[in-house]
Amino acid sequence: MVNTTIKTTKSQEIFAAAQSLMPGGVNSPVRAFKSVGGQPIVFDRVKGAYIWDVDGNEYIDYVGTWGPAICGHTNPEVIAALHSALEKGTSFGAPSVLENVLAEMVIDAVPSIEMVRFVNSGTEACMAVLRLMRAFTKRDKIIKFEGCYHGHADMFLVKAGSGVATLGLPDSPGVPKSVTSDTLTAPFNDLEAVKVLFEQNRDQIAGVILEPVVGNAGFVTPDAGFLEGLRELTHEHGALLVFDEVMTGFRISYGGAQEKFGVTPDLTTLGKIIGGGLPVGAYGGRRDIMSMVAPAGPMYQAGTLSGNPLAMTAGIKTLELLQKPGTYDYLEQITKKLADGLLQVARETGHDACGGNISGMFGMFFTSGPVHNYEDAKASDTAKFGRFHRGMLEHGIYLAPSQFEAGFTSIAHTPEDIERTLQAALYVMSTL
Ligand SMILES: *Cc1c(COP(=O)(O)O)cnc(C)c1O
Numbered sequence: 448m449v450n451t452t453i454k455t456t457k458s459q460e461i462f463a464a465a466q467s468l469m470p471g472g473v474n475s476p477v478r479a480f481k482s483v484g485g486q487p488i489v490f491d492r493v494k495g496a497y498i499w500d501v502d503g504n505e506y507i508d509y510v511g512t513w514g515p516a517i518c519g520h521t522n523p524e525v526i527a528a529l530h531s532a533l534e535k536g537t538s539f540g541a542p543s544v545l546e547n548v549l550a551e552m553v554i555d556a557v558p559s560i561e562m563v564r565f566v567n568s569g570t571e572a573c574m575a576v577l578r579l580m581r582a583f584t585k586r587d588k589i590i591k592f593e594g595c596y597h598g599h600a601d602m603f604l605v606k607a608g609s610g611v612a613t614l615g616l617p618d619s620p621g622v623p624k625s626v627t628s629d630t631l632t633a634p635f636n637d638l639e640a641v642k643v644l645f646e647q648n649r650d651q652i653a654g655v656i657l658e659p660v661v662g663n664a665g666f667v668t669p670d671a672g673f674l675e676g677l678r679e680l681t682h683e684h685g686a687l688l689v690f691d692e693v694m695t696g697f698r699i700s701y702g703g704a705q706e707k708f709g710v711t712p713d714l715t716t717l718g719k720i721i722g723g724g725l726p727v728g729a730y731g732g733r734r735d736i737m738s739m740v741a742p743a744g745p746m747y748q749a750g751t752l753s754g755n756p757l758a759m760t761a762g763i764k765t766l767e768l769l770q771k772p773g774t775y776d777y778l779e780q781i782t783k784k785l786a787d788g789l790l791q792v793a794r795e796t797g798h799d800a801c802g803g804n805i806s807g808m809f810g811m812f813f814t815s816g817p818v819h820n821y822e823d824a825k826a827s828d829t830a831k832f833g834r835f836h837r838g839m840l841e842h843g844i845y846l847a848p849s850q851f852e853a854g855f856t857s858i859a860h861t862p863e864d865i866e867r868t869l870q871a872a873l874y875v876m877s878t879l
Contacts, residue, residue: 452841453502453840453841454503454504455486455488455500455502455504456502457500457501458486458487458488458489458502459486462486462487462489477848477849477852478848482829482833482848482849482850482851483836483837484833484837485833485837485840487848488500488501488502488504488506488845489501493512493516494519494520495519495520495857495859496508496520496856496857496860496864498520504843506840506843506845507843507860507864507868508520509844509845509846509847509854509855509856509868510845510847510854510855511855511856511857513719513847513855514662514694514698514719514720514855515722515723515724516857517697517698517720517765517769517778517807517855517857517858518765518768518769518857518858518859519857519858519859519860520724520859522764522765522768522859524768525724525761525764525765525768528761529757529760529761529764532545532760535756537756537757539754539755540752542754543756543759545754545756545759545760545763546565546754546759548759549565549721549759549762549763549766550563552763552766553717553729553731553766554731556701556706556766557692557696557702557703557705557706557731558702558705558711559705559711559712559713559714559715559731559732560731561731561732561733561734561737562734562737562738563731563737564731564740564748564753565727565728565729565753565758565759566728566729566748566750566753567726567750567752567755568598568727569597569598569718569719570597570599570600570728571598571750572598572693572716572717572718572728572729572730573597573598573600573603573656573716573728574598574600574602575730575748576656576689576714577589577600577656578746579714579730579737579740579746580653580654580687580714581653582746583653583687583736583739584653584654584685584686586653586686587629587653588629588630588631588648588651588652588653589602589629589630589631589652589653589654589656590631590633590641590644590645590654590656591603591605591632591633591655591656591657592632592633592635592658592661592820592821593632593633593635593664593820593821593822594661594663594664594667594820594821594824594851595635595656595657595661595663595691596658596663596664597658597691597716598693601617601622601623601627602627602629602630603630604617604618604619604622604627605617605618605627605630605632631644631648631652634820634822635657635661635664635667635820636667636669636670636673636819636820638673638677638680641655641676641677641680642680645680645684645686649684650684650685652684652686653686653687654687654688654689654713654714655677655680655681655686655687655688656689656690656691657689658690658691658692658695659674659691659692659703659704659705659710660694660695660699660808661821662808662810662852662853663851663852663853664820664821664851665802665818665824665827665850665851665853666802666803666804666808666809666810666853666854667810667819667820667821667823667824669708670819674704674708674710675710677710678712681713687712687713687714687736688712688713688714689712689714689715689716689732690703690705690715690716691715691716692705692715692716693716693717693719693728694718694719694808694853695808696715696717696718696719696720696721697720697769698806698807698808699805699807699808700775700806701769701775703717713733713736714731714732714733714736715730715731715732716729716730717730720765720766720769721762721765721766722758722761722762723758723761723762723763723764723765723766724765725755725761725762726755726758727755727758727759727761768858774858775806777858778806778807778857778858779804779805779806781856781860781865782804782806782807782808782809782856783804784862784865785804785809785856785865785868786802786803786804786810786811788865788872789802789869790802790811792869792872792873792876793876795873795876796873796876796877798876798879799813799815800812800814800815800816801814801815801816801817801818802816807855807856807857808855809853809854809855810853810854812824812827812850813829813831813832813850814826814827814828824851829850831879832849832850834879835875835876835879836848838871838874838875838878838879839868839872839875842874842875843867843871844867844868844871844872
């Protein structure tokens with residue numbers, strides 16, 4: 448168990464070769480381990496709660512391909528369903544009954560969703576929902592929160608610092624100021640700041656979009672009254688409330704954060720879990736708003752592979768498995784044991800830490816906290832997190848390679864996996 452040095456020869460070879468083939472050797476930045484240092488491991492295969500790398504090392508996985516693997520990797524029922532779907536074709540580009548089935552499941556599950564449109568990624572869902580917010584309200588400005596991620600579309604790439612909180616300065620070269628100038632930002636959990644933005648921009652704000660539980664700034668929960676307050680403010684100002692539940696949907700409860708917290712937005716974006724490991728996104732909400740989407744209405748949005756039969760199949764089977772009684776109680780039980788255990792280990796070994804979980808989503812910051820927003824999260828000792836991450840990896844535990852990413856469990860994780868993880872954490876934290 449305490450194998451402090453693992454063999455990574457093949458991982459290193461493959462990742463080195465990848466450098467000249469793909470920017471940074473990856474197809475999505477965080478995979479490159481830049482924020483924790485060291486080299487990423489290169490995956491060979493995944494099963495249940497486990498990953499094997501190309502050098503044959505086994506890890507307990509707490510990334511779960513960033514959330515979708517909630518039923519465990521390569522769940523036999525999902526794989527069997529995919530095998531039979533595969534025989535019938537990989538893409539239709541035309542209606543199929545599978546789309547109806549998944550649409551009905553999503554509509555039944557998610558309180559705000561009366562109609563849904565499937566797309567191919569969370570980014571695409573958020574891009575489309577923004578267009579819809581603007582089309583429906585005939586207003587251009589939106590409010591987002593610092594540290595919330597809504598995919599990589601231009602309009603969302605704004606992380607305005609404290610002094611320029613309302614200026615909407617772009618976060619990446621290549622994003623024109625003109626595209627982000629209508630993106631206003633506020634600190635998460637700061638209702639007062641949102642109120643001020645509404646007052647300063649009367650009748651101009653199309654809506655507010657947020658991760659109801661933040662997973663892209665670490666794990667940050669909404670303070671009591673925050674979601675309710677946003678619901679009231681948006682009503683008051685004729686603006687729409689949009690929950691980006693790409694991560695939290697079917698994760699923190701079957702009906703997502705809106706079911707968990709009892710606050711119903713006007714529109715919702717989904718992704719990750721609803722594709723069961725295949726590329727899917729979705730946006731949906733009130734029927735009168737969704738009726739604006741082409742061809743029912745004038746707001747254009749389309750997709751060659753949207754509603755793809757393999758993706759629909761994996762999503763349907765995954766949601767079916769999640770409907771089994773006890774799923775979310777089990778996730779809560781094991782994940783709470785993990786999150787509480789990590790904090791206890793940190794205390795025992797003399798490290799400042801805070802964190803928590805909701806069902807199968809968790810996080811831990813190396814700061815005493817409490818963390819209410821991205822500013823608070825940034826007080827974390829990221830260098831220490833990097834050392835912790837590397838140590839855990841060497842002890843067979845695969846954590847998200849950034850202090851600012853939430854972690855995920857699955858129904859395939861056993862209490863023994865959690866126990867092994869906490870043992871590794873105790874060893875690693877006592878060496879930090
Ligand atoms: C992952 C994520 C996205 C983007 O989804 P992709 O499928 O990576 O494009 C958007 N919003 C949230 C909250 C996410 O976690």
